[in-house]
Amino acid sequence: MSQTYYVTTPIYYVNDVPHIGHSYTTIAADVLARYFRAAGRDVRFLTGTDEHGIKIVKASAEKGMTPKELSDQVVVGFEYLWKDLNISNDDFIRTSQPRHEKRVQAIITRLLERDEIYLGQYEGWYDEGQEEFITESTAAENEFKSEVNGKPLVRYQEPTYYFRLSKWVDKLIEYIEANPGFIKPQARRNEVLSKLKMGVEDLSISRHKDKLGGWGIEMPNDPTHSVYVWIDALSNYRTALGWPEIGDEHDATDEKYWPADVHLIGKDILWFHTVYWPAILMAMDQPLPKCVFAHGWWTSEGKKMSKSLGNFVSRETIAEICGEYSVDVYRYFLLRAVTFGADGDFSHDALKGRYNTDLANGLGNLLNRTLNMITRYFDGVLPAACENGEHEKVVIDAAADLEAAACGAMEDCDFGLYLDKITALIGATNGYIEVTAPFKLAKDESQRERLGTILYTCADAVRIILNYLSPFMPEMMAAGLKQMNWSLADGQTISDAGKWGQLTPGQQVMQPEPLFPRKS
Ligand code: MSP
Numbered sequence: 173m174s175q176t177y178y179v180t181t182p183i184y185y186v187n188d189v190p191h192i193g194h195s196y197t198t199i200a201a202d203v204l205a206r207y208f209r210a211a212g213r214d215v216r217f218l219t220g221t222d223e224h225g226i227k228i229v230k231a232s233a234e235k236g237m238t239p240k241e242l243s244d245q246v247v248v249g250f251e252y253l254w255k256d257l258n259i260s261n262d263d264f265i266r267t268s269q270p271r272h273e274k275r276v277q278a279i280i281t282r283l284l285e286r287d288e289i290y291l292g293q294y295e296g297w298y299d300e301g302q303e304e305f306i307t308e309s310t311a312a313e314n315e316f317k318s319e320v321n322g323k324p325l326v327r328y329q330e331p332t333y334y335f336r337l338s339k340w341v342d343k344l345i346e347y348i349e350a351n352p353g354f355i356k357p358q359a360r361r362n363e364v365l366s367k368l369k370m371g372v373e374d375l376s377i378s379r380h381k382d383k384l385g386g387w388g389i390e391m392p393n394d395p396t397h398s399v400y401v402w403i404d405a406l407s408n409y410r411t412a413l414g415w416p417e418i419g420d421e422h423d424a425t426d427e428k429y430w431p432a433d434v435h436l437i438g439k440d441i442l443w444f445h446t447v448y449w450p451a452i453l454m455a456m457d458q459p460l461p462k463c464v465f466a467h468g469w470w471t472s473e474g475k476k477m478s479k480s481l482g483n484f485v486s487r488e489t490i491a492e493i494c495g496e497y498s499v500d501v502y503r504y505f506l507l508r509a510v511t512f513g514a515d516g517d518f519s520h521d522a523l524k525g526r527y528n529t530d531l532a533n534g535l536g537n538l539l540n541r542t543l544n545m546i547t548r549y550f551d552g553v554l555p556a557a558c559e560n561g562e563h564e565k566v567v568i569d570a571a572a573d574l575e576a577a578a579c580g581a582m583e584d585c586d587f588g589l590y591l592d593k594i595t596a597l598i599g600a601t602n603g604y605i606e607v608t609a610p611f612k613l614a615k616d617e618s619q620r621e622r623l624g625t626i627l628y629t630c631a632d633a634v635r636i637i638l639n640y641l642s643p644f645m646p647e648m649m650a651a652g653l654k655q656m657n658w659s660l661a662d663g664q665t666i667s668d669a670g671k672w673g674q675l676t677p678g679q680q681v682m683q684p685e686p687l688f689p690r691k692s
Pocket of ligand 1: 181182184192193196197406407438439440441470471477
């Protein structure tokens with residue numbers, strides 16, 4: 173049985189349309205899923221939509237729709253976008269699905285049975301945009317406005333069920349301290365730890381049903397209350413695997429994937445994922461996810477994205493970018509342009525710059541030069557490498573360095589390191605062509621063998637580069653490998669294919685068709 177790998181994205185709210193931020197997490201998850209599938213792991217990749225909560229109720233009322241109608245409409249936009257961006261998710265969960273709703277009730281029942289939930293009275297501030305309770309001191313610090321969208325906080329006063337969160341704080345601190353890889357990047361881990369050490373109150377986990385117009389999951393012990401949307405939403409990571417068992421056809425179907433290898437999230441939802449979710453799991457004696465990775469936020473053209481500023485990178489804008497460049501280039505850009513974990517800015521100029529530097533001048537040029545020279549000097553038949561010397565060693569070492577680092581980088585969600593190693597190999601190979609000057613050797617018949625060695629070296633480096641870039645740019649890399657007339661053998665993993673010297677001399681390659689024409 174191969175080792176499992178379970179990656180998730182946040183489930184997206186359906187009160188708004190999909191945008192670059194959503195596409196970022198989902199593409200990152202897709203790259204991980206594609207990499208680990210190619211590495212021979214048994215992968216589960218989950219995404220979906222978060223359809224309950226007050227903000228969906230309000231947004232649908234404003235549009236004169238029911239929450240269900242709004243969800244059904246918006247969910248289609250997400251599904252289309254994922255299809256357009258070549259996202260290979262194995263499941264798509266909607267929190268309004270019975271498989272999820274019933275299991276959330278089973279989770280609440282377990283917590284009730286364990287006396288982890290009690291009835292109390294809530295009075296305090298609520299951020300309806302974030303669906304988040306805000307303490308008196310934080311509310312006052314932010315002038316009673318949302319830290320995220322600046323809208324006024326709402327005063328809530330109602331009987332509510334509480335989860336005994338405070339009881340788990342010491343265990344959580346202990347766990348986070350003992351497991352440095354649980355929250356990444358490290359700065360986020362420190363942030364959570366110091367906030368936890370300041371003390372945490374019990375968590376209100378129900379809403380009066382009237383407030384939600386009946387939309388939401390009913391508390392199994394009290395038909396007048398619905399489950400707090402975050403408890404409902406976080407549970408998706410387990411319910412989608414068929415847990416807990418409730419006697420339907422989904423029972424335990426995919427339980428082997430738990431604990432998740434990584435929950436990818438944005439930095440604004442760190443607390444929910446690293447405090448509420450693990451505490452609930454601990455309270456049920458369940459294993460915790462291995463890692464929660466919080467990435468940064470995108471601005472656009474130097475400013476916070478907004479529809480009124482005209483810099484909102486919507487599904488339509490993404491489609492335009494993909495039309496101009498290609499889906500693969502968009503995928504590559506998002507993960508190359510900023511360190512995963514840091515904030516980034518999207519701009520058309522940055523995209524064009526990256527494209528021309530990395531893809532047109534770097535990789536594209538290398539592929540074209542290599543295939544052109546094999547076509548011109550050897551009639552398209554790949555020559556053999558005879559003797560490798562110091563110049564070849566530089567390229568072969570860069571390839572070995574990539575192979576050695578790739579898997580660890582992906583385990584750490586360190587796309588930057590992974591791509592740096594690829595860029596280094598591209599640079600080494602382009603530099604190798606400059607130094608060895610095959611175009612000059614081609615004029616000298618006595619240098620045929622040497623010329624063959626050089627072109628074989630370039631071709632094998634290109635093959636390795638295309639192989640390792642496949643999770644980022646699956647279609648374009650497949651097209652490049654086709655030009656090289658090379659494909660993975662049955663059962664061969666991405667790391668097997670990353671080893672040097674797998675091209676067969678005597679094999680015909682194709683006339684190159686530029687994959688990345690320069691943009692002016
Ligand atoms: N429904 C909750 C998540 C529940 S997970 C159990 C939610 N949904 S959301 O649609 O508002 O946001 C989803 C994700 O998009 C979050 O991770 C958030 O950080 C991310 N982004 C929203 N805007 C973003 C940017 N401008 N840039 C990058 N990511 C951003 O929160």
